[in-house]
Amino acid sequence: xxxxxxxxxxxxxxxxxxxxxxxxxxxxxxxxxxxxxxxxxxxxxxxxxxxxxxxxxxxxxxxxxxxxxxxxxxxxxxxxxxxxxxxxxxxxxxxxxxxxxxxxxxxxxxxxxxxxxxxxxxxxxxxxxxxxxxxxxxxxxxxxxxxxxxxxxxxxxxxxxxxxxxxxxxxxxxxxxxxxxxxxxxxxxxxxxxxxxxxxxxxxxxxxxxxxxxxxxxxxxxxxxxxxxxxxxxxxxxxxxxxxxxxxxxxxxxxxxxxxxxxxxxxxxxxxx
Numbered sequence: 001x002x003x004x005x006x007x008x009x010x011x012x013x014x015x016x017x018x019x020x021x022x023x024x025x026x027x028x029x030x031x032x033x034x035x036x037x038x039x040x041x042x043x044x045x046x047x048x049x050x051x052x053x054x055x056x057x058x059x060x061x062x063x064x065x066x067x068x069x070x071x072x073x074x075x076x077x078x079x080x081x082x083x084x085x086x087x088x089x090x091x092x093x094x095x096x097x098x099x100x101x102x103x104x105x106x107x108x109x110x111x112x113x114x115x116x117x118x119x120x121x122x123x124x125x126x127x128x129x130x131x132x133x134x135x136x137x138x139x140x141x142x143x144x145x146x147x148x149x150x151x152x153x154x155x156x157x158x159x160x161x162x163x164x165x166x167x168x169x170x171x172x173x174x175x176x177x178x179x180x181x182x183x184x185x186x187x188x189x190x191x192x193x194x195x196x197x198x199x200x201x202x203x204x205x206x207x208x209x210x211x212x213x214x215x216x217x218x219x220x221x222x223x224x225x226x227x228x229x230x231x232x233x234x235x236x237x238x239x240x241x242x243x244x245x246x247x248x249x250x251x252x253x254x255x256x257x258x259x260x261x262x263x264x265x266x267x268x269x270x271x272x273x
Contacts, residue, residue, distance in 0.1 A: 011052075014053075029055045030055050033056070033121060033208055034121040034125065035058065036061075037127035042089075042127030044201030045204045046059065046089060053097065056121075057102050059102060059105065060105040060117065061089070062086075064082055072194035076088045086106045090104050115140055126149065126150050132258065132260070136259070143256070147211060148171075151201070157228070159200075160204060160224050161174070164218070168240060169239060169244070172253075173247065178259055222235050
């Protein structure tokens, strides 16, 4: 791919990196990434991916911007309050980098539409804020064999893992079933330090760029856990569950499930509302 003069200038600090160069930047410019949720995780992730020059970014979000979002959802500004998040996100990403095509999906994902949406993308980023969506996205990506970058945040903690269907464990290998409704506090009840959302969202962007470039070691089979109060990272190995309900050789789940309304969370397992 031949880069324009303005692209060489814009991406110069990336192009000079080992394992990137002009060919790597060309891969980035051709890549298609779907981001589910433009909240605490999706906002910083989308911002850095657009800055890097990802060719197409899809934004899935059915919510509107609220004032209490702005403490962490950096792709939105005060003037966007009341505006659909997908529209606000597109506006900001277009202003940042016109090279990036932004496609919006102002809808709620369910079993009837998710496979049709993810089929056009190379990799999926899950920045959702509830368990029904998280399990739906995991199962859809496993069934469609789409790479998925999962992250979750809660209070001062965050976690991230990359799922490569057919190669490593999926989210259900880690947490086989959603917890019962009300078992643990929701993100709205428990709170979140905005910087934690930023750190995990940027780590998701980093995983996407490594995948696109084919460089480095992805967090497949490894759960990276961050604690903001201690400023520590630790990695936990996640084995592939031979009896996993969705990614084993003989899965019990072969059709997508629309779990009913709830948002309950295990420790260190809340997403980005």
